[in-house]
Structures are given as C-alpha cells and as structure tokens.
Amino acid sequence: MVESVVTRRGLLQAGGGVAAASLVAAAGPATTLVQGGGGARLAGQPLPDGAKLPATPPARRAADSVGFAIVGLGGYALNQMMPRFPQAKRAHVAAIVSGNPEKLRQVGDAYGVPADARHSYETFDRIAADKRIEAVYVVLPTGLHAEWVIRAFAAGKHVLCEKPMALSSADCERMIAAGKRAGRKLMIAYRSHFEPYNVEAMRLMRQKAVGTIRLLRTEQSYRMGPTRPSENWRTSRALAGGGPLEDYGIYGLQSALYLTGEMPESISATTFRPAGDPRFAEILAHVSSQWRFPSGAVAQLVTSYDSAGINFAEVRGTEGVLKMDPATSYSGQKMWTEGRDARAFSPGDPEVQFAGQLDHFTDAIRTGSPIRTPGEMGLRDLRLMEAIYASAERGQTVRLAPDGRMRG
Amino acid sequence: MVESVVTRRGLLQAGGGVAAASLVAAAGPATTLVQGGGGARLAGQPLPDGAKLPATPPARRAADSVGFAIVGLGGYALNQMMPRFPQAKRAHVAAIVSGNPEKLRQVGDAYGVPADARHSYETFDRIAADKRIEAVYVVLPTGLHAEWVIRAFAAGKHVLCEKPMALSSADCERMIAAGKRAGRKLMIAYRSHFEPYNVEAMRLMRQKAVGTIRLLRTEQSYRMGPTRPSENWRTSRALAGGGPLEDYGIYGLQSALYLTGEMPESISATTFRPAGDPRFAEILAHVSSQWRFPSGAVAQLVTSYDSAGINFAEVRGTEGVLKMDPATSYSGQKMWTEGRDARAFSPGDPEVQFAGQLDHFTDAIRTGSPIRTPGEMGLRDLRLMEAIYASAERGQTVRLAPDGRMRG
Incomplete structure (x- = not known):
C-alpha cells in the first residue's frame, strides 16, 4: 500500500496508509507535499486557481472560539472551508500546515496566522505546545489521513477529519483508538x-x-x-x-x-x-x-x-x-x-453546511455534546x-x- | 407448478406450466377459464370494463390478409390488440377462443366472427381444419402459454405469443421445438x-x-x-x-x-x-x-x-x-x-407498435422475412x-x- 511517486518534475512525493508519515518525513525538508482537497495542485503553483483569500484577516467572533490548525492547503480547504470559518459561531484559523512555503506566506498573511503558527509537515508536531491551537482539521489526500490524525491526537488536539476517514477500516480503528487514548474528540467532516x-x-x-x-x-x-x-x-x-x-x-x-x-x-x-x-x-x-x-x-x-x-x-x-x-x-x-x-x-x-459542521464540532468540544458524525x-x-x-x-x-x- | 384454485364463487380454474391444458380439459365443459391480459376479470362479467368493441365489424384491408384466432379475450386482447387489427396491413380476426359463451357472442358479433369460428377451449383443436385461420394469437395468462402455443402448432398454425413466452426456459424450448416440428413461425409479442x-x-x-x-x-x-x-x-x-x-x-x-x-x-x-x-x-x-x-x-x-x-x-x-x-x-x-x-x-x-408487430408477423408469414422477436x-x-x-x-x-x- 505504500508507494513513492516521483514525477519528471520531481515535485510529487506520495505516501499511503500506515507509512505515509514516515514517507513524508523521509522525503526531507526539500520535498513539497501535494495538497489535497481540490484536485491536482502541483507545488510551485502557490495557490489553486480561484482560491478565495480574504482581503483582510477575519476577526474571531467569540471569546471561546476554537483555534484550528488547518493541515493541507488544497482547493477544498482554501476555497470552501477556510472562507467559512468566520461564519461559524466559534471557530477560527489559528495555524496552517503546508509543505509549500510560498503558500504558507500568502495564506498565512490573508488569514492573519502568526508566523510561528505556520508549519511545514516537519514542524507540525510543535503544535502540541501551542495553546492557541485546540483542534486540527485534516484536509489531506485520504491516504494521509490516518497518520496525520494520529499525530494530531498525539499532540493533544481534537480532530476534524475530511471524508473518507481513511483507506482501510484497520486505519480507522487505529485513529479511533488514538483519539480515545488522547481523550480528544474525533469528527468526520460529513457535511451533508x-x-x-x-x-x-x-x-x-x-x-x-x-x-x-x-x-x-x-x-x-x-x-x-x-x-x-x-x-x-x-x-x-x-x-x-x-x-x-x-x-x-x-x-x-x-x-x-x-x-x-x-x-x-x-x-x-x-x-x-x-x-x-x-x-x-x-x-x-x-x-x-x-x-x-x-x-x-x-x-x-x-x-x-x-x-x-x-x-x-x-x-x-x-x-x-x-x-x-x-x-x-x-x-x-x-x-x-x-x-x-x-x-x-x-x-x-x-451553504450553511460548512459553518454548521464547524459549529457542531466546536459545540462538542465546549459542551461535551455528542458528535453526529464520529x-x-x-x-x-x-x-x-x-x-x-x-x-x-x-x-x-x-x-x-x-x-x-x-x-x- | 400445477394448482387448481377454486374460489368461493366457483368460477376460477387455473392451471400452470406443463399440465395446464389437461387441467382445463379435466375441468370439463362447465368450467369457465379466466381470461388473461387485463387484470382480474371474473367469468360472469362478460366484458372487461371499458372494452372497446367496434360498432360495425371491421373489413379486411388486403386480399392476402392473415386470419388470426385470438385465444383469450381479456382486457389486453379486447382493449389494445383487437381494435388495432384493422390498422394492420394484412391481419384480421378470423376466430375467437374463450371459455365464456356470452363473451364469445358479444365479441364475435362485434368483430364479425362466424359462429363456427367461435370456440371454447374444448373445441379449440378444431381450428386445425379451418383454412380461414392461419395464425393463433395467444393472449392467455403466462402459465397457460406453453400448452396453447403447442396446441396451436399441433393445429398447424403460426403463433404470435404474448410476453413473457412462458414461466420456464424448459417450456420455451418445448414451444420452439413444437414450432420447428410444425414448420410454423413463432413470434413473441415484444411490442417495444x-x-x-x-x-x-x-x-x-x-x-x-x-x-x-x-x-x-x-x-x-x-x-x-x-x-x-x-x-x-x-x-x-x-x-x-x-x-x-x-x-x-x-x-x-x-x-x-x-x-x-x-x-x-x-x-x-x-x-x-x-x-x-x-x-x-x-x-x-x-x-x-x-x-x-x-x-x-x-x-x-x-x-x-x-x-x-x-x-x-x-x-x-x-x-x-x-x-x-x-x-x-x-x-x-x-x-x-x-x-x-x-x-x-x-x-x-x-400506438403504431400494436399494428406494427402484426405487420412484422404477417410479413414473416407471407414473405419469409426473419422475425425480430422470435x-x-x-x-x-x-x-x-x-x-x-x-x-x-x-x-x-x-x-x-x-x-x-x-x-x-
């Protein structure tokens, strides 16, 4: 289930299943991970076509707003989910994670993410110590979900994970177990x-x-x-x-x-x-x-x-x-x-579905209400x-x- | 696969599969067979609701028109197919077969069927000697198709049989073999x-x-x-x-x-x-x-x-x-x-589908053209x-x- 695909452009490093994280790690800091969510986006093209970056950084709506680290800055994250955070009652983008430094800069500036909350995949684990981040939203290609969800739990964060949850039921069971061990919430982003x-x-x-x-x-x-x-x-x-x-x-x-x-x-x-x-x-x-x-x-x-x-x-x-x-x-x-x-x-x-799932998740974090799509x-x-x-x-x-x- | 169903009204005698004919025969002349094609029609109700009987008997359109014996005077025969015979280029109702004497009289009069071409199921086999009849159209409940198609071939007639052809592939094979032995055409009325x-x-x-x-x-x-x-x-x-x-x-x-x-x-x-x-x-x-x-x-x-x-x-x-x-x-x-x-x-x-299938069948009889729905x-x-x-x-x-x- 693990493969490494190197294109002629040398840009794409892909991992799937259990060893995805180690593949990414092995690729070293020079490697750019292709982002998920919105179709084919090669590194070097800093933002997907039509990415909607806010003209001014959105303000937090509530004092108890939950800070999210967005892992994976692909088309779906940039064009659908991130622009909807300001519509949620208590969710804001607190950190971003990408393998593309230019994307980190542009998206980080647009969302007002502090420089020390802009992470590469190599520095991701530092979020554990960052109290500004309470939740991680995993918007990576499916084959990478299991590793990054488990790493997010290891960092002590709640996790919202895009669907499908993973590529195998065995990975799903590992992810659920990791959440239980960490005592953190896990929600699958079934927006419907x-x-x-x-x-x-x-x-x-x-x-x-x-x-x-x-x-x-x-x-x-x-x-x-x-x-x-x-x-x-x-x-x-x-x-x-x-x-x-x-x-x-x-x-x-x-x-x-x-x-x-x-x-x-x-x-x-x-x-x-x-x-x-x-x-x-x-x-x-x-x-x-x-x-x-x-x-x-x-x-x-x-x-x-x-x-x-x-x-x-x-x-x-x-x-x-x-x-x-x-x-x-x-x-x-x-x-x-x-x-x-x-x-x-x-x-x-x-269109309320996007903010709606954020509200549901942050309600669960703040009030302990059950998660409808666990x-x-x-x-x-x-x-x-x-x-x-x-x-x-x-x-x-x-x-x-x-x-x-x-x-x- | 053979059963005899006798209702409280004592009207219905039903047979299925191989032994249908013998069941009907065994039931004797007093038995009325429920007709097929248009839903539940109890004997004693002489014509199905809304049956369209022609005001004057339709004339034959062509000198080489093929005379059909209609076996089963249910709703589909009476309301859909028989009224379309005059629209076909060379097909006419030459005989009718029913277990209901009142229906034989009314339908026979309406279609100008001679008295000696109005048959009960008991007198059906006499059609063999009747040169006015070249083809048999079997519009009975499916479970009766095999027996009556085989009897029609035994009488030396071509056969148009309603769909489905029978209730088993084994019956279909017997029906095909009977047609080949008789050297007569077999068409399934797949009107589409x-x-x-x-x-x-x-x-x-x-x-x-x-x-x-x-x-x-x-x-x-x-x-x-x-x-x-x-x-x-x-x-x-x-x-x-x-x-x-x-x-x-x-x-x-x-x-x-x-x-x-x-x-x-x-x-x-x-x-x-x-x-x-x-x-x-x-x-x-x-x-x-x-x-x-x-x-x-x-x-x-x-x-x-x-x-x-x-x-x-x-x-x-x-x-x-x-x-x-x-x-x-x-x-x-x-x-x-x-x-x-x-x-x-x-x-x-x-609506041309009804006359169209009659034309196709009579073309095959007159010109030897292949049957599209054999x-x-x-x-x-x-x-x-x-x-x-x-x-x-x-x-x-x-x-x-x-x-x-x-x-x-």
Whole structure:
C-alpha cells in the first residue's frame, strides 16, 4: 500500500496508509507535499486557481472560539472551508500546515496566522505546545489521513477529519483508538449531515413521507479530464484508494444509510477500469453496488469518474418518491416529492453546511455534546466500502453483520 | 407448478406450466377459464370494463390478409390488440377462443366472427381444419402459454405469443421445438421492438449518442390495489410466475438488452415479499437486479407491484444521458438526451407498435422475412429471469454464458 511517486518534475512525493508519515518525513525538508482537497495542485503553483483569500484577516467572533490548525492547503480547504470559518459561531484559523512555503506566506498573511503558527509537515508536531491551537482539521489526500490524525491526537488536539476517514477500516480503528487514548474528540467532516436539504430529507424519511421505503438510488459521477496519477492525487491508489467511491460515491453511500435509517445485510458490487487509460492506471473508473436491507428495501448505488455528470439521490416508497438532484453539492440543491404528496422543498441555504459542521464540532468540544458524525461512522463506511470491493473482486454477494463487518 | 384454485364463487380454474391444458380439459365443459391480459376479470362479467368493441365489424384491408384466432379475450386482447387489427396491413380476426359463451357472442358479433369460428377451449383443436385461420394469437395468462402455443402448432398454425413466452426456459424450448416440428413461425409479442421511441433509442445507442454506455437503469413499478390470487391471475404463482418481473419488469429486462446490445455476463439480484399481504401470498412484491456486461457497463433493474408508479429507462454514457419516461407504455412516451447533445425526440406515434408487430408477423408469414422477436428471444429472456431468481434465492452472484444459461 505504500508507494513513492516521483514525477519528471520531481515535485510529487506520495505516501499511503500506515507509512505515509514516515514517507513524508523521509522525503526531507526539500520535498513539497501535494495538497489535497481540490484536485491536482502541483507545488510551485502557490495557490489553486480561484482560491478565495480574504482581503483582510477575519476577526474571531467569540471569546471561546476554537483555534484550528488547518493541515493541507488544497482547493477544498482554501476555497470552501477556510472562507467559512468566520461564519461559524466559534471557530477560527489559528495555524496552517503546508509543505509549500510560498503558500504558507500568502495564506498565512490573508488569514492573519502568526508566523510561528505556520508549519511545514516537519514542524507540525510543535503544535502540541501551542495553546492557541485546540483542534486540527485534516484536509489531506485520504491516504494521509490516518497518520496525520494520529499525530494530531498525539499532540493533544481534537480532530476534524475530511471524508473518507481513511483507506482501510484497520486505519480507522487505529485513529479511533488514538483519539480515545488522547481523550480528544474525533469528527468526520460529513457535511451533508449539516446541510438543510439532507437534514430535511432525513426528517421526511423518518416521517414516512413516501410511505415504506422500497428502493433508494444514488449516483455521483463526472467525467474526469485527461490526467494521470502523478498529476492528480485522486487517481493515485496510494492516496485515493479505489477512486470514485471514496471521493464522490461516499455521498451516495452515506445517503443510502441516513435516508433509510438501516444498515445493509448484503451487498453485491461490480467495478470497472478501462484498459490503457492513464486516468485509470491505478484507480477504478466505476463502482456499482446493490444493497439489501433487513426491511427488504434495496439500494442501488453508482459512482463514476468516466460518465456524464450527476449527483442525485432518489427514494421510492409505497406512497411516493423523494428526489434530490443535485443531492449533496456545495450549493444549489433541489429536492421534491412525487406521488400522493407532491411538492418542492426549500428548507434553507445549503451553504450553511460548512459553518454548521464547524459549529457542531466546536459545540462538542465546549459542551461535551455528542458528535453526529464520529469516527465510528467513518469506520462503518470504510467497512461498507471494503465489502463493496470484496464483492466485486470475488464476484459474489457479501453478507454483512449489523456493524458492517463482512460475515465469512 | 400445477394448482387448481377454486374460489368461493366457483368460477376460477387455473392451471400452470406443463399440465395446464389437461387441467382445463379435466375441468370439463362447465368450467369457465379466466381470461388473461387485463387484470382480474371474473367469468360472469362478460366484458372487461371499458372494452372497446367496434360498432360495425371491421373489413379486411388486403386480399392476402392473415386470419388470426385470438385465444383469450381479456382486457389486453379486447382493449389494445383487437381494435388495432384493422390498422394492420394484412391481419384480421378470423376466430375467437374463450371459455365464456356470452363473451364469445358479444365479441364475435362485434368483430364479425362466424359462429363456427367461435370456440371454447374444448373445441379449440378444431381450428386445425379451418383454412380461414392461419395464425393463433395467444393472449392467455403466462402459465397457460406453453400448452396453447403447442396446441396451436399441433393445429398447424403460426403463433404470435404474448410476453413473457412462458414461466420456464424448459417450456420455451418445448414451444420452439413444437414450432420447428410444425414448420410454423413463432413470434413473441415484444411490442417495444415496433414502437418508434424504443426503435429510435436502439438506433441512438448504436450510433453512440451518449458515447460509450456505462450504466443503464430501468424501473417498472406500480402499486397494486388490494387483491388476492383467486381474484387476479397476476398474483397467482401458477399463472404469473414470480410476479412483477414477468409481467412488467420484462420491459426493463428487454430494454437493458436492446439498448446496450449486450448480454450480461453476471447477475446479482434480490427479491422481497412482505409477509401477511394477500397480494403477495404467492408472488413477489419486488425484484431488483444488477447486471454486469462484458464491456464493463452495468444495468440496474427494478420492478415492483408495491411501489410508486413508474416506467422508465435511462442510459448513462461517457458523453451524455438518454432518458425515457414513460419508456414502454402503450402511448405517451417521452424521450430526451442530456449532456453534450441535449434534445427531445418525437420519432412517431407509439400506438403504431400494436399494428406494427402484426405487420412484422404477417410479413414473416407471407414473405419469409426473419422475425425480430422470435421464440429464441423469449427463451433467452426466461433464462435471464431464471438467473435473477436463482441469484436472489442463493444470495449469490450468478455467472452467465453468452446464451443466458447459468454457469455452474
């Protein structure tokens, strides 16, 4: 599971799984780590295209604001999450961690991060002594999550970790154990749990707005432009795992669980990788699965990096249909029911999901309230992904225990 | 597979599979056979609600018109097919076969069928000597197809048989063999092959209008009202088989084949039957399956008798999407593409499908042209249905040979 990819430009050093941290460490201070979150970003391009840096450093909103160290300054961190910190009730960027000194300078200046709170991956562990930092937000490529989450716990910080939690359930278990040892909180950044349309959809399903659920369909697909593993971490097996399922299909996997309120009892899956396509030299192009729930309901999930773009969820019940299209985007959600009680829903601005998950996490830190999307949820989802891959590899239906572990 | 169902009203005699004919014969002349095609129709109600009988008997359009014996005067025969015979270029109703004397009289008068060409099931075999009859159209409940198709061949007639062809691939093989022995044509009434939207969809897929096909979804579902096997042949295992897959889902099964142009190499399926529901005392409520094709494309099919109504097909490719909703209805089809080349299609009036399949069949009889939907296609589809049920029963993915037979 560990590989080192050195491109002709000599810029990319990638590690996956257990030994990611040691790989990064071994690479030495001259090595620049490619950042995660927003697609292929080579070091040397200081900021991803369209990065939104604040014109003036945002002020802290609350006296009890939680200081975060942002680990990984990729497109998602820079363009989506960091600009939303000022919208959260008590969260602020207290430190940044990047392998790119120019990025540290520009982003640090823009967010008013003190010079001694701008870290490389080599100086990361110094945050342990920095009381300005209470939490670490890990926004690295997935294959690096386990190591940096565990290092953050070792530094005594609470951790918000991007999804998927890791590339294996074994890593998830190590991460959960590290959090317990440290006595710190672990939350997986499943933003849809804080997005008004998806929250309303969960409520509608609990209320049986479509009757008894019989079928759930989800698809998260787009067609990836020409690229190769050395150019885009999302196509590197060591960093991204199987590919579209971890990165995009996980939204459908999550929807299938939180809309039905059930765990599947069996899964059959099939995957596809077109031969000779550099995009899919290491990862899969498609992952399709069919789940059976104890109630008899079925979920059919698809995710692809090589198909017409879509992000939708549909629940079909005895009395009607709920559709979400787009279902789990950053903004622009649409949701409606068909059948007996046909109507459209506008439960709120989807963009509150970003600040919403920060508020939920900082509430948990300040008040001890339970975390809705804990490490155990990330672990559960990795087990399901492992079951999907196992089914596809074996060409067999896989049976699952209620906790998502494969039976036999 | 053989059962005799006697209701409190004493009206219904049902047989399934191999021994259906003998059951009917054994029941004697006093027995009234419930007719197929249009839902529950009890004998004693002479014509199904809304049956369209012509005000004056339709004239033959062509000197070489093929005379058909219509076997089974249910709703589909009376309301859909028989009124379309005058629209066909050379097909006419020459005889009718029913167990209901009042129906024989009313329908016979309306279609100008001579008294000596109005048969009960007991006198059916006399059609052998009747030169006015060249073809038999079998519109009975599925469980009766095999026996009556074989009897029609024994009488030396060509046969048009409603879909699905039978309830087992073994019956299909017997039916094909009977046709070959008789030297007569066998066509399965897969009307979508003669329906302009579906024909255009096949053409678009061959032209790669959505690029390379990656995913196909179909669903044919509706919520069946309260009923029980003694009231509705569609809920009788002996007459309808597993239920929604044979009756409605077969349209999606067909679409998956004619839109991709491939046969699946594996199928995984799951079925559901709610406990204690008289509608599902004998049949399944839902059948979901996931197919893998040799190209890597995947089909996800659903059919249900207990879910919100829908009849749709969707093909997702590398370049775009084709949607059909409704996909295979009698009329009212809608079809459009999304993506690179988004547009709506209006290739013609769907209602020509009824006369179109008659024309295709009579062309084959008169000119020897090949049949697009032969018995071999019906057999292939039964093999796929058997694979679907086998997968669901075993809880395992089933691998298929190119002819649809299960491997191992």
